[in-house]
Amino acid sequence: MLFFKAPHAPFTDWDPETEHLTDGKEMPRPAAATLVNAEREPEIIKKSLGRPAGMRYLQDPKWFDRHMRDYYRLIASMDAGVGRVMHSLKQRGLHENTVTLFTSDNGHYKGEHGLAGKWLMHEPSLRVPGFLFDPRQPCGKTTDRMVITTDFSVTLLSLAGVSVPDNMTGLDLHGLYAESSEHWRENFYYDHPYGHGGRIPRTAGVRGERFVYTRYIDSQPNFEQLFDLKEDPDQLVNLADHPDYSERLRSMRRRCDELARAVER
Numbered sequence: 001m002l003f004f005k006a007p008h009a010p011f012t013d014w015d016p017e018t019e020h021l022t023d024g025k026e027m028p029r030p031a032a033a034t035l036v037n038a039e040r041e042p043e044i045i046k047k048s049l050g051r052p053a054g055m056r057y058l059q060d061p062k063w064f065d066r067h068m069r070d071y072y073r074l075i076a077s078m079d080a081g082v083g084r085v086m087h088s089l090k091q092r093g094l095h096e097n098t099v100t101l102f103t104s105d106n107g108h109y110k111g112e113h114g115l116a117g118k119w120l121m122h123e124p125s126l127r128v129p130g131f132l133f134d135p136r137q138p139c140g141k142t143t144d145r146m147v148i149t150t151d152f153s154v155t156l157l158s159l160a161g162v163s164v165p166d167n168m169t170g171l172d173l174h175g176l177y178a179e180s181s182e183h184w185r186e187n188f189y190y191d192h193p194y195g196h197g198g199r200i201p202r203t204a205g206v207r208g209e210r211f212v213y214t215r216y217i218d219s220q221p222n223f224e225q226l227f228d229l230k231e232d233p234d235q236l237v238n239l240a241d242h243p244d245y246s247e248r249l250r251s252m253r254r255r256c257d258e259l260a261r262a263v264e265r
Helices: 035-040 051-059 061-091 150-159 173-177 243-264
Strands: 100-103 130-133 187-192 203-208 211-216 223-228
Touching: 035 051, 051 061, 100 150, 150 173, 187 243, 203 243, 211 243, 223 243
Parallel strands: none
Antiparallel strands: 100 130, 187 203, 203 211, 211 223
8 A cells, every 4th residue: 555645735845857847837727716606605614614725716816826836746746656656566577466546535625615625515525536457457448437435445355355344335346347337326425524623514415426415414404505517517506495406405315314324324
């Protein structure tokens, strides 16, 4: 197992080879990273831990640009490090007998919704990078099926020939190599119970293939969000109070409760 710090703070310890990699390049700015979108967010999000740094991204464009250049330099450094590991495996003749799993611990806001850091259920925070490389399988296959972090542990157990305990929620990623993966999950439960002394709004929810539902459990009544990722991938329009989506909201609530009970068991 190998762990990289990058691209975590501090954001200035990149590989010297990548020092000038982002010079002169236009840095990407997420579509949801605007002051207008930040001000539209509910108070429960405006008061959260990631707000001050997120607003600095939006209020100080020069600082944001410099930060993004440093951030992508760090990602390039990490990418080079992975390449060196893979090259070393090949030099040692181990590359055809090694399965590689790569992932991260969390996503990261870059000003979207006026936020930085992670913790909430928007896509920039929820999604993490990941790949599986098995030299025995076709290379370059991609999928839009939903993978969760517990899939990695189940996959490793399966590779080692160890029985997977019944109470583990993950799936073996090798199932995605099959032409048909109809038994794959269609949604998953999200739960963030840590409130950091009230600085992080505690949430639960369901991420489906198209719709995502979030419940802020500390507000009374619970504040809810419902987003249509097909029509609104940047999650700018909350549909929870829209009458045309009332049945969708009820079904997502029920699914959230079902999955919560399954976790409690």
